[in-house]
Amino acid sequence: DSGVTQTPKHLITATGQRVTLRCSPRSGDLSVYWYQQSLDQGLQFLIQYYNGEERAKGNILERFSAQQFPDLHSELNLSSLELGDSALYFCASSVEAGYEQYFGPGTRLTVT
Amino acid sequence: ILNVEQSPQSLHVQEGDSTNFTCSFPSSNFYALHWYRWETAKSPEALFVMTLNGDEKKKGRISATLNTKEGYSYLYIKGSQPEDSATYLCAPSNTGNQFYFGTGTSLTVIP
Numbered sequence: 001d002s003g004v005t006q007t008p009k010h011l012i013t014a015t016g017q018r019v020t021l022r023c024s025p026r027s028g029d030l031s032v033y034w035y036q037q038s039l040d041q042g043l044q045f046l047i048q049y050y051n052g053e054e055r056a057k058g059n060i061l062e063r064f065s066a067q068q069f070p071d072l073h074s075e076l077n078l079s080s081l082e083l084g085d086s087a088l089y090f091c092a093s094s095v096e097a098g099y100e101q102y103f104g105p106g107t108r109l110t111v112t
Numbered sequence: 113i114l115n116v117e118q119s120p121q122s123l124h125v126q127e128g129d130s131t132n133f134t135c136s137f138p139s140s141n142f143y144a145l146h147w148y149r150w151e152t153a154k155s156p157e158a159l160f161v162m163t164l165n166g167d168e169k170k171k172g173r174i175s176a177t178l179n180t181k182e183g184y185s186y187l188y189i190k191g192s193q194p195e196d197s198a199t200y201l202c203a204p205s206n207t208g209n210q211f212y213f214g215t216g217t218s219l220t221v222i223p
Contacts, residue, residue: 056209
């Protein structure tokens with residue numbers, strides 16, 4: 001158990017809908033990272049937050065957004081969902097950039 | 113986007129063999145190199161984070177080296193065991209804190 005929690009574990013929704021994925025980092029970690037793993041692609045970095053502020057952006061679509069709250073939990077919002085958004089979404093946390101990242105169990109999103 | 117290459121793509125070794133994998137990445141704007149171990153149906157598990165050229169890290173039978181000038185890292189496993197079977201991912205990050213994962217090396221250790 002990495003100490004990072006993600007909810008929900010599974011999510012099934014229809015195209016055009018909006019969902020929110022939630023992540024609670026390990027105690028003491030200030031950085032949160034979001035990753036997407038699609039069937040046909042490897043792990044893709046989406047976005048990083050540090051202590052409430054956006055630190056780095058990767059291949060995140062404009063339909064996706066994220067935020068980190070004062071209690072350091074983070075949410076990834078996915079809107080206008082398309083079939084291609086079906087993927088495993090991981091959250092990871094670390095003390096700071098350049099330190100080991102601890103991955104949560106992931107949220108499996110299926111868009112039908 | 114960083115072009116991260118890992119080789120070989122897959123590897124089958126006998127229990128007790130030692131093995132190594134390579135991660136190649138562009139050396140410009142380099143910040144850190146992460147190695148992960150990823151077992152099927154689990155989450156990636158951090159092995160090492162290296163930042164300095166010439167860095168060497170070791171955890172049990174697994175070790176890694178880093179060459180930031182030429183843009184590569186090696187991961188070594190000494191005396192492979194069946195429980196080492198997993199996909200090994202490398203992920204360099206740049207000075208903008210963006211991460212780029214390789215496609216991984218899938219290791220199968222045959223008892």
